[in-house]
Amino acid sequence: AKWDDPPNTNVALADAGIPGSLPRLNPECVGIAARAILGLNGKVQKQSSFDRKHYFYSDQPLGFQITQQRSPIGRGGKVSLGHNEGLDYTKDIRIHQLQLEQDTAKSVHDVYPGYVLTDLNRAGVALLEIVSEPDIETPEEAALYVRKMQTLLRHIRVSHCNMEEGSMRCDVNVSVYRNSDHRLSGTRCELKNLNSLKVIRGAVSAEIRRQIETIESGNPVEQETRGFDARQGKTFVIRSKEDAPDYRYMPEPDIPEIHLTDEWIEAARLALPELPEVALARIQEQYGLSKETVETILAEPGCVDLFEDTARGRNAKTVASWITSEVFGQLSYRAQRLQDSTLTSGQLSGLIDALETKSVTSAQAKKLLIAYMNGETQS
Amino acid sequence: MDEFGMGSKNEFSIYGATRNPCEQTPEVGGSKERHQPHRHSPGGSSGGSAAAVASGMCRIALGSDTGGSVRLPAAWCGVVGFKPTYGRVSRHGLVAYGSSLDAIGVMARSVGDVRAAFHAMSVPDPRDMTCMSSKLRRRIESFTGSREWTKHVDWENGATKASKPLDGVRIGIPKEFWVDELSLSALESWKSGAQRLADLGCEIVQVSLPHIPSSLPAYYTLAFAESSSNLARYDGIRYGTRSNQLPAKSNGSNASYKYANTRSEGLGSEVQRRILLGTYVMTASASEQYHVLAQKIRRLIQKDFDSVFALPNVLALDGADPPGPAVADRPKGVDALLFPTATDTAPLLGTLAQNPVTGYVNDIMTVPANLAGIPAVSVPVDIDSTGMPVGLQLAAQFGDDDLLLSIAAHLQSQFV
Numbered sequence: 205a206k207w208d209d210p211p212n213t214n215v216a217l218a219d220a221g222i223p224g225s226l227p228r229l230n231p232e233c234v235g236i237a238a239r240a241i242l243g244l245n246g247k248v249q250k251q252s253s254f255d256r257k258h259y260f261y262s263d264q265p266l267g268f269q270i271t272q273q274r275s276p277i278g279r280g281g282k283v284s285l286g287h288n289e290g291l292d293y294t295k296d297i298r299i300h301q302l303q304l305e306q307d308t309a310k311s312v313h314d315v316y317p318g319y320v321l322t323d324l325n326r327a328g329v330a331l332l333e334i335v336s337e338p339d340i341e342t343p344e345e346a347a348l349y350v351r352k353m354q355t356l357l358r359h360i361r362v363s364h365c366n367m368e369e370g371s372m373r374c375d376v377n378v379s380v381y382r383n384s385d386h387r388l389s390g391t392r393c394e395l396k397n398l399n400s401l402k403v404i405r406g407a408v409s410a411e412i413r414r415q416i417e418t419i420e421s422g423n424p425v426e427q428e429t430r431g432f433d434a435r436q437g438k439t440f441v442i443r444s445k446e447d448a449p450d451y452r453y454m455p456e457p458d459i460p461e462i463h464l465t466d467e468w469i470e471a472a473r474l475a476l477p478e479l480p481e482v483a484l485a486r487i488q489e490q491y492g493l494s495k496e497t498v499e500t501i502l503a504e505p506g507c508v509d510l511f512e513d514t515a516r517g518r519n520a521k522t523v524a525s526w527i528t529s530e531v532f533g534q535l536s537y538r539a540q541r542l543q544d545s546t547l548t549s550g551q552l553s554g555l556i557d558a559l560e561t562k563s564v565t566s567a568q569a570k571k572l573l574i575a576y577m578n579g580e581t582q583s
Numbered sequence: 584m585d586e587f588g589m590g591s592k593n594e595f596s597i598y599g600a601t602r603n604p605c606e607q608t609p610e611v612g613g614s615k616e617r618h619q620p621h622r623h624s625p626g627g628s629s630g631g632s633a634a635a636v637a638s639g640m641c642r643i644a645l646g647s648d649t650g651g652s653v654r655l656p657a658a659w660c661g662v663v664g665f666k667p668t669y670g671r672v673s674r675h676g677l678v679a680y681g682s683s684l685d686a687i688g689v690m691a692r693s694v695g696d697v698r699a700a701f702h703a704m705s706v707p708d709p710r711d712m713t714c715m716s717s718k719l720r721r722r723i724e725s726f727t728g729s730r731e732w733t734k735h736v737d738w739e740n741g742a743t744k745a746s747k748p749l750d751g752v753r754i755g756i757p758k759e760f761w762v763d764e765l766s767l768s769a770l771e772s773w774k775s776g777a778q779r780l781a782d783l784g785c786e787i788v789q790v791s792l793p794h795i796p797s798s799l800p801a802y803y804t805l806a807f808a809e810s811s812s813n814l815a816r817y818d819g820i821r822y823g824t825r826s827n828q829l830p831a832k833s834n835g836s837n838a839s840y841k842y843a844n845t846r847s848e849g850l851g852s853e854v855q856r857r858i859l860l861g862t863y864v865m866t867a868s869a870s871e872q873y874h875v876l877a878q879k880i881r882r883l884i885q886k887d888f889d890s891v892f893a894l895p896n897v898l899a900l901d902g903a904d905p906p907g908p909a910v911a912d913r914p915k916g917v918d919a920l921l922f923p924t925a926t927d928t929a930p931l932l933g934t935l936a937q938n939p940v941t942g943y944v945n946d947i948m949t950v951p952a953n954l955a956g957i958p959a960v961s962v963p964v965d966i967d968s969t970g971m972p973v974g975l976q977l978a979a980q981f982g983d984d985d986l987l988l989s990i991a992a993h994l995q996s997q998f999v
Contacts, residue, residue, distance in 0.1 A: 221816035223678040226711050256812055258865075260839045267815025322820070452865035454812055454874070457682035459712050 207369045211310075211323035219309075219328035221266040226458050229254075233304060233330040234462060236362055237277050238472040240332055241302050243360040243479060246281025248469045254304075254456035259449040262320045263308040265327055270456050271305035273333075277462065278302030283336075283356070288484070288499075289348045297349045298337040307331050326370075332362070338377075338388060343408035347401045350374055358505050359480050367399050374398045378411040380419070390415070391425040395432060395439060407432035411439045483508060491520035500528050504535075506543045513549035518556055526556060530570060534577050551576045585628035586851045587814065588647050588680045591655060591945045592932065593630030595853040600932050601630045604638035605661050605972055623929040623971065626656030629690070633660040636690045643691045643700045649681045650802055651924075651949025653688030654961040658924035658974025661963040663995065664690045665697045668982050669956030670715040672701075673708030681809040682713075684802075684953040694962065694992040701984070723897050723982035730894065732913040736989050747784025749993055754780050755790035755891055755917035760948060766927035768967035773923050776964055776975040779997040780921065780990075790917060792887040795951055797880045802950035803943060804864050804877035811861030814854070819845035885955045892916050892980040919990050920978045923948055924961040928971035948976060958984045960991045964998045 205214040217225035241248050253275040256268040279301050286294035309327035311320050334353070340346050354365040354372065365372040376398060379390030395411055398404045410432065415425050429443040478486075480502050487498045487508070501507045507527065515523045531552070535542060555572050558564045564572065585595040593601040603623035625634045629646025633656035636644045646653040648666040657664020666688045674685055689700045708714045715723075727733075732751045756777060765773075777787050819825030819842065826844035850858070864873035889896045893916030925948060952959035959978040967973055977994065979987035 220821050222822070223816075224676040226675050226679075228710070228712055258812060258815060260815070260818070260842055262820070262841070265816060265821060267818070268812060450867050452812075452862065452867075452870070454808060454865055457713070457809065458679075 205325070207326075207371065209325060211321075211325060214325045216328060219265065219324055227270060227306075227328070227456075229304075229459050229462070230330055233332075234277070234464075235472065237302060237304055237332050238464070238469065239360050239476060240334070240357060240362045241278035241281060242469075242473050242476055243356055243362070244278075244281035244283065244299055244302070244334075246278045246299055246302060248464060248472070249275075249277050249279060250464050250466075250469070251275075251461055252277040252304075253461040254459045255453045256456050258452045258454070261308075261311075262322050263311040263327075265309060265322075265324065269306050269308065270459065272303035273305070274453065276301040276303035283349055283352050284481075285345060285348050285352065288481075289352060291344075291348070295339070295345070297339045297345070300335045300337045302332060302334050305331050305333055338379075343405045343412070346376060346408050347405045350404060351401055355503060356480055359502070360477055361505070367401075374404060376404060376408055378408055378415065379425070380412060380415045391427050393425065393427065393439075394429045396429060396442060397431050403432060403434055406434060406437060407439060410437055414439060478508075487511075491515060491524070493520060493524055497524050497528060500532075504532070504542050506541075510542065510547075510549050510552065514552045514556065518553065519560075522556060522560075523552075526552070526573075530573055531577075534574065538577070545577055546579045547573075547576050551581075584631050584646075585652075585853070587678065587810070587854050588628040588649055588652055589810070589853050589857055590627040591651070591943070592624040592930070593627040593656070594624065594932060595627075595851055597851065601625050601634050602932070603630075603660060603929050603971075604634050605659075605929070605970070622932050624659065624932045626659035626925075626929060628652040628656075629688070630656040630660075632690050633657050633662055633664065636660070636662045636692060643689060643696055645700075646688050646690060647677055647680070648686050648688040648949075648953065649684045650806055650946045650953050653690060654924050654949050654959060654974070654976060655945065657690050657961045658963070658976075659929035659972065661966075661972030661974075662690050662692050663694050663697050663960065663962055663991070664688060664924075664974075665694075665701060665960040665988070665991075666952060666958060667701060667705065667984050668958045669953075670713050670719075671705045671958075671982075671984060673704075673706075673711040673714040675708055675710040675714075679813040681806040681953075682813060683809060684806055686953070686956075694960070694988055694995050697960070698988045698992070701988070705984070719897070726894060726897055727983055727986065733918060733986055736986060749780065749990065750784035751786075751913070752784065752919070752990065753786045753788060753893065753913075753917045754990075755788055755920045757790050757792045757795065757891075757920055757922055759792050759795035760922040762926065762947060764926040764944060764947070765923065766967075768928060768965065768973050769923040769926055772965040772973045772975055773921070776921055776994065780994060783993055783997070787921075788917065790891045790920070792884070792891065792951070794880060794883045794887050798884055798951045798954055799943065799947050801877040801880040801884070802946070802954055803860075804873050805881065805954075807857045807861030808865050808874050808877075809861070811858045811865065814850070814858055817846065817850065818842040819849065824849045881954045884951055888951075888955045888957060888980070891920070892983075893918055894980040894983055896981045898981060918979065918983075919987060922976055922978075924974035924976040925949075928967045928969070928973055952978050955981070957981050958987050960987060962991050962995045962998075964994070 218227050238248050252272055254270050254272055255274050257271050257273065258268040260267055281299035282296045284294065284296050285291055307326045307329045310323040312323065313320055315321055340349055357363050357365050363371050376395045377392045378395060379392045381387055381390045393411060395407050398407050418425050427445045428441050430439040431442050432439050483502055484498055487493060488495060501511050501524065511523060511527055531547065535545065555569055559569050585593055589595060603625040606623040629652045632644035632646045635641050637660035648654060653664045653666050666686050669686055672687045677685060677687055679685060689697045691697045707717050736749060736752060781787050817823060826848050828844040863869055889899060893914050925945060957978055957980060959976055961974040961976050963972050964975045965973040977987055977991050
């Protein structure tokens with residue numbers, strides 16, 4: 205099943221709310237959630253459970269969402285921002301909690317006028333919602349936090365974190381305060397449907413401006429859910445507080461509590477790949493590469509393994525150079541991810557050895573690389 | 584069946600009420616009178632199943648028992664109605680009403696047939712996460728199987744080798760079920776049932792379940808809350824009937840208006856009543872006072888049952904070992920409880936009082952078993968002075984279905 209499959213072709217009985225159907229928790233999702241929590245330095249909760257959050261909407265076929273909001277699987281953790289992210293100060297953005305919940309269906313509003321079309325493909329699919337503490341203080345910090353989260357979660361194979369495809373989505377809560385008041389004294393507005401880092405920056409900036417203008421003109425900021433119009437550079441109301449539903453939370457009776465043991469959590473921790481920051485420092489040190497080069501390698505999932513396997517017993521700089529210019533160039537040309545490529549470290553090693561011993565020219569080596577990446581296996 | 588399983592008299596169906604086959608229909612002028620307004624209810628909500636079994640249309644019928652919907656009609660139609668332990672039988676395929684209360688039950692004219700059907704259905708099902716796994720079933724087995732004092736209680740009661748086949752079994756009479764509403768026929772059959780069990784060798788003791796008086800309001804609060812949730816999906820969009828009327832308001836952000844006409848037209852009045860009440864008790868302002876409180880009462884009722892049964896509740900044990908055979912003296916506690924299934928025999932249809940809530944009182948004897956998830960069975964024991972059947976109810980500890988059915992079989996044999 206893919207994210208862009210035709211509408212209503214990946215629908216389970218329970219996702220459509222067929223009478224008599226029952227939800228099931230996918231144990232793989234619990235494992236993925238644990239990886240994410242541990243990768244973010246959070247604490248995996250040994251006991252967590254699900255609730256139903258009720259509201260009627262065209263993208264909510266059962267009239268409720270199954271969520272762990274009140275009893276989540278992960279608490280705590282942080283994302284550190286600093287020089288690596290281009291800031292001239294360091295700061296930790298703390299994480300409040302990480303929870304599993306169901307995705308909604310997709311509502312399409314502008315195809316048939318007057319009608320809302322519903323695609324149930326993604327309804328019921330598990331989401332991991334990561335809620336930060338209110339530590340973010342600028343639009344730039346918001347974007348950097350999201351980007352660092354993407355890098356990390358991709359690296360530990362939690363998600364593709366692709367905002368265009370919808371494998372990562374962001375909602376941002378914004379409030380402002382006068383210096384003389386408490387940090388959290390302002391009324392929060394939630395900004396939804398922000399689908400790129402640029403939009404996040406723009407939306408947060410626009411909302412800060414709007415709230416300050418509102419207050420300075422003597423009016424209170426109303427608690428609202430708002431969207432961002434990128435063309436106008438302004439936020440707009442989606443839902444005001446009066447329309448906000450009473451969710452009538454109820455424990456989910458069809459899914460028992462999740463109980464995890466210390467052993468299980470420890471096993472998950474041991475199975476975590478080396479975290480990016482640790483790898484960044486180590487690889488620079490171990491192979492004498494520049495920070496930029498190592499960052500480029502780290503940014504592509506699977507690349508560290510390819511690099512280290514190939515660099516064993518070879519010139520690290522040569523290997524790094526071939527990967528970051530030639531291999532990445534080919535990937536870009538094919539719009540392909542390294543993880544989906546047929547190129548092996550064995551092939552790359554052989555190619556670089558052949559170059560060293562001058563048994564092939566540079567041009568021939570490049571042709572060889574293309575052949576390998578086309579799926580040919582002849583040496 | 585009452586619509587969506589909501590009703591105790593089989594009156595709430597768009598197909599019309601079901602009649603109780605046990606009633607004596609007088610013949611007038613050589614032919615049975617038609618369109619008689621005063622007929623007996625078969626009970627509900629699974630009244631159709633009970634009527635089918637009682638009239639001989641079939642041997643076994645299924646029903647769903649959320650608050651007594653299998654046991655009550657069984658009692659009023661004079662057949663056996665069994666509600667297994669919650670989680671024994673998969674709920675996949677059962678249209679959900681109260682998910683934490685629903686159990687699929689069996690009706691037949693004999694306990695033997697009920698038992699056979701039950702064993703065929705009582706298997707693990709990965710499609711239902713609340714259905715007992717093989718591991719849990721084996722664990723329960725290790726508890727029930729290691730009980731010395733019930734090992735001799737067997738299923739074949741026919742040519743009893745023992746003159747007292749239930750020797751050593753202790754039956755509890757919960758005093759809180761002795762309510763004002765109990766009719767004479769219910770009281771008499773309760774006494775007579777206890778006497779027959781004593782004749783079979785049982786020790787009869789009185790027990791107390793102090794929170795039983797709160798079980799009815801707790802049950803209805805929780806059942807209505809869960810039903811408002813489980814019925815939220817009936818909006819006419821993906822299946823089912825859809826209203827032709829356009830929504831009153833076309834405010835895009837408020838989807839409720841799109842569904843309101845369909846739900847108002849497509850759901851019966853009793854169903855709507857329960858959904859609205861269930862929605863109310865879960866609202867932010869009412870939740871603590873009603874819904875949360877009901878859940879706490881439910882936990883207390885479960886503990887009441889745990890305190891009177893000899894067999895521990897495997898759910899409360901967390902990995903402890905089953906009692907070993909070294910236990911010489913049987914522990915304190917009873918093996919089953921005996922009490923009426925209903926306060927009276929089948930009422931007439933159409934006697935629904937002005938206030939529909941008074942009809943809920945019928946469930947007072949049956950809801951506690953659903954709240955605690957314990958198995959309970961109604962056995963036909965008697966006929967009252969108007970010729971309508973009386974049922975007596977047995978309940979046992981969580982998971983103790985087989986012992987319960989054995990005792991029920993012996994009890995039924997005394998009244999045949």
